Amino acid sequence: MSSNGFDRSAAWALLTEWTQGESLRKHALGVETCVVAYGNAEADRLGLEESDPERGELLDLYATTALLHDFDYEKHPSLEEHPFVGVRELERLGWPESLRRAILGHATYSGVPRDTYLAKVLFACDELSGFLTACALVKPSKAIADVEPANVRKKLKDKAFARGVNRQDVIQGAEELGVDLDAHIAFCLAAMQRRADLLGL
Template sequence: MLSLERATELNATMVSDEHLIIHAKNVCYAMGAMADYFGENREHWQAVGMLHDYDYEKYPDEHLQHTQEPLLAAGVPEEDVRAIMSHGWGICTDVKPETNMEKSLFTVDELTGIIQACARMRPKGIQDLEIKSFMKKYKDKKFAAKCNRELIQKGCDLLGMEVREVAEICIEGMRSHAAEIGLEGTGEE
């Protein structure tokens, strides 16, 4: 099973951009919370989340085309590589998310971007971000416009969950790591 430590090591060999590192951590912690929700291994899901954009910095126009072989060669289990590949379903791969881990990764990848944008606007960051405030921003298509809400909805449909429910789980997962992901806020009202 892929450990978070090993995933972080592997990710560091390909990802140096601070923004992409923060994104990997956001997805990592959201995935840990989703694992808790489904009664699965938190660290394992976090590890897959950490590694999901392994080739993106070096190959943004060929995302996930430089992931499978190097990760398998590095000893990452096939099921974990498949989960990583599935987050590009319909965008840059034809690997459909089948398991709860795969469906969760597909969903939270974009969702964490909106959560991060929401939290950055608040004096206390993610620490007091409530689902009501998040949903108001989520419904505003101009807010965090680059985050694909259709993909988020598609992922939630695959999970059989509401956006609100998944967002609440992800916010909680990210909240306990607020300082590490730069979402602790300024403290200024």
């Protein structure tokens, strides 16, 4: 748990207070899954042990940022309001600036640069996690376990599939993160497959 009380359970409570729709809640969980996987990789790079409080705080920051990135979208879906309304509420409640800036940065139209690793990870995982969910739901089993990276890459080229997903954001996200797109797809897919039960996939 984060020492300041802004932990995952607090983020989930805020998300569910503002968001009634199951699909948006599941989207938040999908993004969280991918973002936290990158957070764990970052913690490993920093040499933070499992028992290190710093690791726990870092992962809480990654989880809460992902869970809250769209928490205002159901009530305020317009480009003029999302994510600005939500970020103002987060500021009022005292949530960390690094979280708020990353959330602003995931909206390409906000004018806020993605100048932290967290901000880049959130942007890179947002559209992709939704696309991976779509790839799972068209399988006869509707199981993400049956999705393969090569199939995802093929469907990305099919403009008629999951039209709502911004392909350019998926590509740009991997570029900004400095990872190969195929590796990024495989990494996020594996993360979501490990949490399939939680994601309902």
